Amino acid sequence: xxxxxxxxxxxSRPRVMGILNVTPDSFSDGGRFFDPGAAREQALRMExxxxxxxxxxxxxxxxxxxxxxxxxxxxxxxxxVESLRSILKVPISVDTSKPEVMRxxxxxxxxxxxxxxxxxxxxxxxxxxxxxxxxxxxxxQGTPRTMQHSPRYNDVVAEVKAFFEExxxxxxxxxxxxxxxxLDPGFGFGKTLEHNLALLRDLEKFxxxxxxxxxGISRKSMIGAITGRETGERxxxxxxxxxxxxxxxxxxxxxxxxxxxxxxxxxxxxVMDKGKxxxxxxxxxxxxxxxxHFQSRK
Numbered sequence: 001x002x003x004x005x006x007x008x009x010x011x012s013r014p015r016v017m018g019i020l021n022v023t024p025d026s027f028s029d030g031g032r033f034f035d036p037g038a039a040r041e042q043a044l045r046m047e048x049x050x051x052x053x054x055x056x057x058x059x060x061x062x063x064x065x066x067x068x069x070x071x072x073x074x075x076x077x078x079x080x081v082e083s084l085r086s087i088l089k090v091p092i093s094v095d096t097s098k099p100e101v102m103r104x105x106x107x108x109x110x111x112x113x114x115x116x117x118x119x120x121x122x123x124x125x126x127x128x129x130x131x132x133x134x135x136x137x138x139x140x141q142g143t144p145r146t147m148q149h150s151p152r153y154n155d156v157v158a159e160v161k162a163f164f165e166e167x168x169x170x171x172x173x174x175x176x177x178x179x180x181x182x183l184d185p186g187f188g189f190g191k192t193l194e195h196n197l198a199l200l201r202d203l204e205k206f207x208x209x210x211x212x213x214x215x216g217i218s219r220k221s222m223i224g225a226i227t228g229r230e231t232g233e234r235x236x237x238x239x240x241x242x243x244x245x246x247x248x249x250x251x252x253x254x255x256x257x258x259x260x261x262x263x264x265x266x267x268x269x270x271v272m273d274k275g276k277x278x279x280x281x282x283x284x285x286x287x288x289x290x291x292x293h294f295q296s297r298k
Contacts, residue, residue, distance in 0.1 A: 004091035004111025014246040017053040017254040018046030050262035057095030063148040085109025099127040136182040141190025151190040184214040196222040203248035215245040216254035
């Protein structure tokens with residue numbers, strides 16, 4: 001159970017993280033939720049559909065995306081977090097690599113930091129140590145501007161695992177308890193299709209690190225490369241990848257399509273749980289918003 005700034009997040013079974021991009025240029029839904037009213041409506045909709053966490057991001061990390069200035073990212077993120085804190089019954093995550101955005105978002109009510117840069121920015125690891133909230137460390141080769149310029153690995157699984165071990169050690173040294181860490185292999189962040197497939201195939205190897213795994217594959221280019229589908233047509237492929245991820249140990253799946261993914265994970269967990277109990281008594285989220293019963297304020 002993670003304490004997310006007054007909210008509890010139970011990762012004893014797979015959960016869904018709903019993506020809320022308050023940006024004009026994200027790869028899948030850029031601009032749809034840039035308006036604060038639309039963003040609030042989408043957050044409530046995803047919570048009702050069964051999202052256990054709402055992940056708010058104010059800077060696109062798609063390949064080649066330009067960097068957003070600090071003040072602009074703060075302007076996009078902080079008011080939305082403030083407005084959601086009073087209406088949501090699930091934790092809010094902030095998707096950022098900037099220490100000041102982390103600090104201001106947590107002060108506004110965010111309960112989890114989701115950092116694609118794994119706290120490598122100056123002051124980031126110290127900031128999270130002070131904030132005392134969980135953090136997701138993601139692997140990325142390069143930066144969003146350069147990450148898809150010929151990424152190379154000798155052994156992508158071994159190298160990503162070694163990266164996690166190094167970042168976990170840095171967090172411990174800074175005073176961040178290991179119990180506060182989540183790990184994300186970073187599908188599509190400095191990886192070719194072959195690298196992504198290897199990571200998904202061998203995802204279970206990362207469970208040896210003893211921390212919950214977050215996976216974000218929803219609508220990504222790897223799904224398009226396999227299926228030939230455009231971004232808005234990638235739901236079936238995204239669902240298949242989500243199910244395979246939880247079968248291999250993922251405990252948090254970051255997605256655009258919450259209701260469909262919740263249903264897919266209900267079925268996967270019913271099989272994985274080996275008949276120990278139905279979704280009705282095992283705490284499985286449902287598309288009717290029943291996940292609210294399992295992530296509550298402390």
